[in-house]
Amino acid sequence: MSFLALEGLSASYGGRGDVLNDVTLSIGKGEVVGLIGPSGSGKSSLLRALVGLLPPRAGRVEIGGQAVDYSSRASLRAARDRFAIVFQQYNLFQNMTALRNVCIAPVLVKKRPAAEVEAEAKALLAKVGLARKYDAYPDELSGGQQQRVAIARALALKPDILLLDEVTSALDPELVTEVLDTIRTLRADGMTMLVVSHEMAFIREVATTVVFMDAGRVVEAGPPARILDAPESPRLRDFTAKILRH
Numbered sequence: 001m002s003f004l005a006l007e008g009l010s011a012s013y014g015g016r017g018d019v020l021n022d023v024t025l026s027i028g029k030g031e032v033v034g035l036i037g038p039s040g041s042g043k044s045s046l047l048r049a050l051v052g053l054l055p056p057r058a059g060r061v062e063i064g065g066q067a068v069d070y071s072s073r074a075s076l077r078a079a080r081d082r083f084a085i086v087f088q089q090y091n092l093f094q095n096m097t098a099l100r101n102v103c104i105a106p107v108l109v110k111k112r113p114a115a116e117v118e119a120e121a122k123a124l125l126a127k128v129g130l131a132r133k134y135d136a137y138p139d140e141l142s143g144g145q146q147q148r149v150a151i152a153r154a155l156a157l158k159p160d161i162l163l164l165d166e167v168t169s170a171l172d173p174e175l176v177t178e179v180l181d182t183i184r185t186l187r188a189d190g191m192t193m194l195v196v197s198h199e200m201a202f203i204r205e206v207a208t209t210v211v212f213m214d215a216g217r218v219v220e221a222g223p224p225a226r227i228l229d230a231p232e233s234p235r236l237r238d239f240t241a242k243i244l245r246h
């Protein structure tokens with residue numbers, strides 16, 4: 001059963017050529033899709049399109065059988081409620097504690113009761129391994145810890161689907177593991193995720209489906225072992241050969 005379905009999704013920045021070209025893919029509830037592909041292949045643009053930052057020119061997006069309408073402000077807001085996105089750069093508010101960073105959007109944007117949000121935020125910070133860091137400011141935290149605050153902040157919005165765009169790429173190697181552990185925990189919780197990453201060993205382990213994009217198109221999709229070990233298209237073969245040499 002498909003929970004998130006994209007059909008024939010195309011999008012471009014301004015009048016230029018399509019950066020997403022007829023993208024069709026389907027994700028079941030609790031599935032983790034690993035999105036891979038060369039730089040510039042459209043991975044970030046796909047996530048941006050889903051959250052409405054890059055309005056699709058054509059195609060259809062459905063969540064739980066409900067079409068997402070990117071055309072009006074109200075429906076766009078509703079669409080954004082379904083997704084939360086975490087970027088490579090964590091972009092925390094430097095003048096706020098970890099706890100406040102997690103609480104701010106649910107309280108100010110969603111107008112939810114502060115006490116209730118705070119209790120949830122503490123539980124989320126504990127889940128990402130930061131139970132003792134509620135009162136720490138970003139500059140008192142490592143990159144890995146800041147990225148985990150950013151993930152807790154995204155989860156505080158209670159998304160149906162979490163989009164992670166190269167969330168370990170800016171981290172020192174020794175800090176990558178703790179963020180990957182957090183993603184493992186979320187998977188075990190049944191969180192539906194779309195994960196863009198160059199950590200191939202991690203993608204192999206955590207993804208239920210791997211999607212390979214090139215030039216704005218989905219070139220191949222399938223189980224990790226098939227995509228990574230037995231690529232069919234020359235472009236994917238070339239990509240895996242390059243990336244596995246690292």
Ligand SMILES: Nc1ncnc2c1ncn2[C@@H]1O[C@H](COP(=O)(O)OP(=O)(O)O)[C@@H](O)[C@H]1O
Pocket residue numbers: 013019037038039040041042043044045046
């Ligand atoms: N804000 C933008 N304006 C115009 N073109 C963009 C913008 N962002 C990305 N692109 C172009 O869209 C294409 C896909 O980029 P992107 O989605 O960032 O790829 P990836 O995340 O796979 O590296 C690239 O050709 C890139 O130059």
Ligand SMILES: [Mg+2]
Pocket residue numbers: 043044045165
């Ligand atoms: Mg990108």
